[in-house]
Amino acid sequence: MNKIRKIIKKIIPRNLKVYLHKKKKREEYINCSSFQELKKTGKKIILFGTPEYGNLGDHAIAKAELLFLQRYCSQLPIVEITQEMLFWIKEEVFCQIEKEDILIYTGGGFFGTLYSKDGMSSLRDIVRRFPLNTIIIFPQTIFYSQDRRGKRELNNDRRLFNKHEKLFLFLREKKSYRFAIKEKILNGDHIFCVPDIVLTLSLSKMAEERNNILVCLRNDKEKRESINIEIIKKFVAERGMQIEFGTTRIEKDLKDSVEREKALNDKFKEFAAHKLVITDRLHGMIFSVITGTPCIAIDNLTRKVSGVYEWIKDLEYIMLSDKKELDNTLLSIEKYLNQEYTYREKQEEFESLIKLMKEIIE
Known part of the structure; x- marks a missing residue:
């Protein structure tokens, strides 16, 4: 059956494939619950x-x-x-x-x-x-x-x-x-x-135990400066921890609220399972805030990280840094790594x- 499908795909003209793909996508959205609402x-x-x-x-x-x-x-x-x-x-x-x-x-x-x-x-x-x-x-x-x-x-x-x-x-x-x-x-x-x-967003406690450091850095057009990973490795090694690398992106599309909710909860749990997050992603910083996870945030091209940081700078477990000051900021935030934090929205x-x-x- 798979061989037959492959043969059929090969003999179908490209413009017909494009037409059928567009027709399928349009029908998918016209029949979805959001459009019906x-x-x-x-x-x-x-x-x-x-x-x-x-x-x-x-x-x-x-x-x-x-x-x-x-x-x-x-x-x-x-x-x-x-x-x-x-x-x-x-x-x-x-x-x-x-x-x-x-x-x-x-x-x-x-x-x-x-x-x-x-x-x-x-x-x-x-x-x-x-x-x-x-x-x-x-x-x-x-x-x-x-x-x-x-x-x-x-x-x-x-x-x-x-x-x-x-x-x-x-x-x-x-x-x-x-x-x-x-x-x-x-x-x-x-x-x-x-x-x-x-x-x-206010979240309940996401993890029973925190371990290691999560590094979550950009590699796109919003990246502003490269971080010296060796500084982080030295800090981590001296304290018997490990570096884990993460991202706020996933490869698959999320088609509905159920998929969205699961993907977000999984990511929140990942952040909450670490002692410290180092990130130049705005929502890397914000996920740290709402999960009560200590974080060193580094600015991006559009300066949105430092801009939003102004709203949360009273939170002692979130610190803004740059690549020149990273080693000093790591020492400053160390005393907060073993404490518990709960974020509460400021409605005003x-x-x-x-x-x-x-x-x-x-």
Whole structure:
């Protein structure tokens, strides 16, 4: 049977294969539960742009956003539309949106030029297509490159966003907030600064025992500086521990909430099982925060790590460092490695977002 399938695949023309693949993907999304919920009449909250790809930081954002909306907007149905679904059946999705629907665009770090062909492109489409709907962009980091392209896209976005009278932008660090105000990306009354939405998550104790050090570093375009692993190896060897390497990404796509929940819980348990995390990933730092795991955080290209760190700098078990100071920071954090920490959300820091959501749904 497998041989027959291989032969059939070889003789099918490439353009027919492409057509059949597109047809299958479109049917998959048109028949999924989210699209069926979207088709129902009545006012809804629609959360756009959430991931299926394996970035667990973005999945944690989606999880936190859905829980946040359920907590403060429980009187309205909430529908999640992933970025992948928008790619395959964008027009079908857009045709189901009514004027009274509240449109939420997922938070993260794509605002600007760094990921302009992904989340930013879909956000622009939604702002253009729905001038009468309330649109809220959940906590973001802004990054426009300083070249000709960056200036052009900034000017285009400024014109587009300022035409929309019911668009609200939430930013997760003061650097992005000051940039948005200075560049007048929106009317200043529609721009707010709150922490990363994942900091609304509170977790129960995840592990009975902590061992070793977890190193979780970037290898993509957001990487800012290389870390001297030899410094960490020396520190670890002198204390009879070991280095384990990890990531906040997985190779497989997560197609539904069950898969997302399992993948996130597995990752939270991994972080909670270590005495210390060293990371230049924003959500590597945040996963450490919410699991009560001591962490040395190192900044990335867009400076979102240091920006979000300002919200949590009162937590003694989280420290910001750079490659020059890493050896000193390791010595400073050592006294916290055998203590227990429990993170509790500071609701007051999200008050502007809570207030806006309550006003809009009334």
